[in-house]
Amino acid sequence: METPLRVNGDVRSAPEPSPSSSRDAAPGSELERHRRRTVRPPAADRPTRSTRTVRAQLTSDRSCSTRGYAAGVARGRGWYRGDCHVHSASSKGGELTPEQLAAAARALGLDFVAVTEHNTAETHDVWSSLAGDDLLVILGQEVVTHTGHWLALGIQPGQVVEGRYRVRDDVIDRHIDRVHEAGGLCVAAHPHAPYPSGDLMYPFELFDAVEVWNGQWTSDLPWNADNEAALAEWGRGLAADIHAGRWRPAMGNSDTHLEGQIGIPHTVVLAEEPSTEAVLAGIRAGRSWIAESAAVELSFWASAGERNAGIGERLTAGDGPVVVRADVRGVSSGVVSFHTDRGKAHRVSLPADGSGVVEWRTDAEESAFVRIEVRHPGGGMAALTNPTILADPTTDGCPGRASAV
Numbered sequence: 001m002e003t004p005l006r007v008n009g010d011v012r013s014a015p016e017p018s019p020s021s022s023r024d025a026a027p028g029s030e031l032e033r034h035r036r037r038t039v040r041p042p043a044a045d046r047p048t049r050s051t052r053t054v055r056a057q058l059t060s061d062r063s064c065s066t067r068g069y070a071a072g073v074a075r076g077r078g079w080y081r082g083d084c085h086v087h088s089a090s091s092k093g094g095e096l097t098p099e100q101l102a103a104a105a106r107a108l109g110l111d112f113v114a115v116t117e118h119n120t121a122e123t124h125d126v127w128s129s130l131a132g133d134d135l136l137v138i139l140g141q142e143v144v145t146h147t148g149h150w151l152a153l154g155i156q157p158g159q160v161v162e163g164r165y166r167v168r169d170d171v172i173d174r175h176i177d178r179v180h181e182a183g184g185l186c187v188a189a190h191p192h193a194p195y196p197s198g199d200l201m202y203p204f205e206l207f208d209a210v211e212v213w214n215g216q217w218t219s220d221l222p223w224n225a226d227n228e229a230a231l232a233e234w235g236r237g238l239a240a241d242i243h244a245g246r247w248r249p250a251m252g253n254s255d256t257h258l259e260g261q262i263g264i265p266h267t268v269v270l271a272e273e274p275s276t277e278a279v280l281a282g283i284r285a286g287r288s289w290i291a292e293s294a295a296v297e298l299s300f301w302a303s304a305g306e307r308n309a310g311i312g313e314r315l316t317a318g319d320g321p322v323v324v325r326a327d328v329r330g331v332s333s334g335v336v337s338f339h340t341d342r343g344k345a346h347r348v349s350l351p352a353d354g355s356g357v358v359e360w361r362t363d364a365e366e367s368a369f370v371r372i373e374v375r376h377p378g379g380g381m382a383a384l385t386n387p388t389i390l391a392d393p394t395t396d397g398c399p400g401r402a403s404a405v
């Protein structure tokens with residue numbers, strides 16, 4: 001069946017969805033049904049035929065990596081959905097067991113979760129028995145300091161990261177270094193959280209990524225004023241950071257404490273395989289976007305002639321035109337806005353059925369990067385992407401320029 005799509009205000013027919021273009025999801029899950037309707041971009045981030053062949057050879061062997069518990073690593077390159085900020089009852093305010101959290105993650109079709117208890121590693125072992133071919137568990141911690149919280153993702157089993165300090169103690173660098181030495185990733189958590197000590201008083205520059213979207217704390221809505229503030233702060237610094245050659249990708253996590261919160265929102269990552277190392281590499285590189293829920297699908301890429309680049313990638317555009325396209329599903333009458341180093345540059349509405357391919361034309365002279373936000377008609381966020389860098393020919397080739405940290 002063909003679906004009408006809107007392109008810069010025009011309606012056209014969508015290509016036939018290809019079930020084989022979707023990555024593995026729990027059979028029969030809502031996410032799997034969504035993926036079967038997904039159209040993928042022509043960029044190199046599509047699963048290859050050989051990748052799908054390898055996936056068909058999946059075994060039930062469960063392997064335990066040093067910094068996470070994972071199996072199914074034969075699944076190969078693809079987009080993986082996961083929630084990297086999850087608490088069990090071992091954290092203050094948490095009410096769920098790891099078993100309940102893992103079951104909820106599987107029911108949603110999430111591919112990975114990171115366990116991030118407050119200043120403890122006591123549930124790392126429990127989670128080891130809950131991972132499987134369909135669910136990667138990344139070991140982590142929410143480091144609760146006296147002046148803000150941060151996430152340590154991909155730490156060693158049982159590793160505890162010190163959190164008893166504040167800005168004026170001048171010691172956070174050494175604790176961040178220890179996480180990096182373990183191969184982990186450090187994320188600025190809920191920078192504008194609306195409760196005492198929730199605000200992050202450390203600069204974003206210390207971290208590898210910024211949690212611009214944190215889940216439902218004091219509201220039933222998934223998108224709140226603290227997220228808007230975090231996104232604005234991150235977005236405002238992006239042009240200078242990309243120009244300086246060091247930018248921090250955005251990510252979104254639920255900060256689950258209660259039933260019904262996991263996956264709202266979550267981060268969708270392009271990774272070489274569903275392993276801790278590969279997923280963290282994808283997050284670190286900014287090859288990711290944030291989804292309000294598993295009901296939202298998004299593909300985003302930029303093209304210059306025959307060349308394509310996806311989210312977090314770099315397009316060598318030369319001085320020719322660049323066409324930026326987004327394929328969005330599951331956001332009824334949503335509004336897609338295109339953001340560059342000049343701010344919000346363009347916006348297009350999606351049809352009432354929530355599915356459409358939107359397009360905007362620019363060039364590398366006009367736009368150093370492009371990222372998109374997809375909002376509901378009321379302004380709440382449904383999805384947002386990290387930027388695609390449009391290499392300016394005058395800066396192209398400069399070592400290290402425009403790389404995510």
Ligand SMILES: [Zn+2]
Pocket residue numbers: 142149189190
């Ligand atoms: Zn926190």
